[in-house]
Amino acid sequence: MSQSLEITNLNVNIGDKRIIKDFNLTIPKGEVHAIMGPNGTGKSTLAKALAGHPDYEITSGEVLMDGESILDLEVDERSRAGLFLAFQYPMEIPGVTIANFIRAAKNARLPDGEDLNAPAYYKELYEKMDALKIDRKFTSRSVNEGFSGGEKKRCEILQMAMLEPKYAVLDETDSGLDIDALKIVSEGVNALRGGNLGALVITHYQRLLNYIIPDQVHVMYDGRIVKSGDKSLAEELERKGYDWIKEITETAA
């Protein structure tokens, strides 16, 4: 069984509009891949479609996680199977504390009738919050309510650390972050890197990739990957700008 997240000939529509076009990408477990691309090219659509958002219709193609198709799984089943999406715009959930929210997510992973060991849970939660420099007082704050951009993104990484996914898709985790928050979030992601995690980092800017060094960089344009390379591709893209991608894509076509 191949240990990878394997996306093959994926096509995704929003309404009647085809956004993701014959998309192919394989992320072996243990690697971090980055997708870069201009706005409106389908990066976030890819992320939401992988997670199973009902507004994003997968018209054809396949997504295998460690050899098993996830496309017939419900959104929550995909998550419990080991797929994690860090949201570009995390939702606020008034009145639901971070501690209770993550606890509900962890409980959902236990067999029926079993409950989380509360002291062990809080120990783990506090350790991971400390590592992400999230004040422990946040456990009793409502999920994302009144959080700054940086706090929301750190909270996403905290959830990822607590849920220990096999594969993670990080959708513009750098957007809205100042340099300090960017470093903390990156350290958080880097701490989770290793043989048990495959990650796809979606970003508009090369800046994030100075902190999360990718094994591979893919450039996305108009719903498909048009160029792949190592981390130097991100630097080249930063120098030449997205017009360069437009040019090479249109020349190729």
Next chain:
Amino acid sequence: METETGLANPIEQAFQNHIDGLDTAPAWWTEFKRQSFEVYANMPMPTRRDEHWRFSDRSRLETIEGFSFDDSHSATISHKYSEWSNIASSETAALTFVDDQLAEASPLPEDFLQAGVIWLPLAEAIQSHGDLLKDYFMKQAADLGSEKFAQLHAAFVKSGALLYIPKGVEIENPFAVFNWSSLSNGTIFPHTLVIAEENSKASLVEFHGSIGENPALSCGVTHLFAGVGSKIDYTLVQNFNEQTLGFQINSNVAGRDSQIDMHSVILGCQQYRSETHGQVKGARAHVDMRSMALTEANQEIDQRTLQTHAAPNATSNLLFKNALMGESKTIFSGLIKVDDKAQQTDAYQTNRNLLLNRTAEANSLPGLEIEANDVKCSHGATTSEIDEEEIFYMLARGIPKPVAQELVVYGFFEEVLDRIVDDTLAESARQMIRSKFHH
């Protein structure tokens, strides 16, 4: 009011028995009850044309005399009911009533007794503190549509709690009142009267519930009087079974520089009518009224509120939140009235309804009547379904949809629940909410 056969109808007979049973009560009390019953009997039932009953299902009102008002042969209380009352952790003192009979009373600590605090079951207070009751008992008009039921309450009330806090006395831990209903077709008339004198402070939590599944009628009244500079915090948790018909008539009077916080958690009853009048009578008073209701099946929760400002520089804030499941129905009708003397009033009224099922029905009738020219007043009402993006976010964390919806509802109510002074009661209320999702 005699029937053709010359026999009194059942409610008249029951009232006569009730009065006969009060042989040791002072004359003013029985006279007051006779007058109340007469007013009740002569007052017509609310009609469809009555604005205060708009949207309400009035069909059950016509049947209330089918309940048993006869209290002459109530079951004797043989149980210790303290185990029923561990839903709150009152550390000051508690009174437990079952079918309007005193089942348990924990004594008032000696130092409070010495300080002049009065904490008594109503039946005792009538004997020992008649003058106080003459000044305060049922002195607030039921002006939101239920006057007939307030008169019914006055006619039959026999149990309840009187809490009197003398000038300057502050009591941190809440008092507690438990009212249980158990008899089939029985009636209870819970009454709570809190009088806080100048610069005093007290809190009281009250629970209304059913033992078993018998249908019953509850017709309750709560009146709070906050003297100059005093503070009253009051919570009512209503969790009757879903065969019960309930009326609850609340009124509070806030004196100068006083503060009244009133919280309601409404879960039970087939049909529940609640009226709350917050009256700002003194300058710089603050009145905060919060309510949450979770409805299911064919429950109807009907709430009418009035905030009146008769003094300047005061604030009142009202937040009523409902979450509706099944084919249930809620009605919120609220009015803010600011008279011309009440300049620099801040008054807010918010009703939020969360529809968990499209066939549920939330009605909202907010209103303002402002005669002063220098005020800040607003009212807002929203009815919405759960945000699908919020649910998607939770699903994407592996939380199954029913659990996600529950979490959203718990979160929705926290604005009310986290204000409850008694942590045990707040946690009990959360458990009761949870059990509405899992029965």
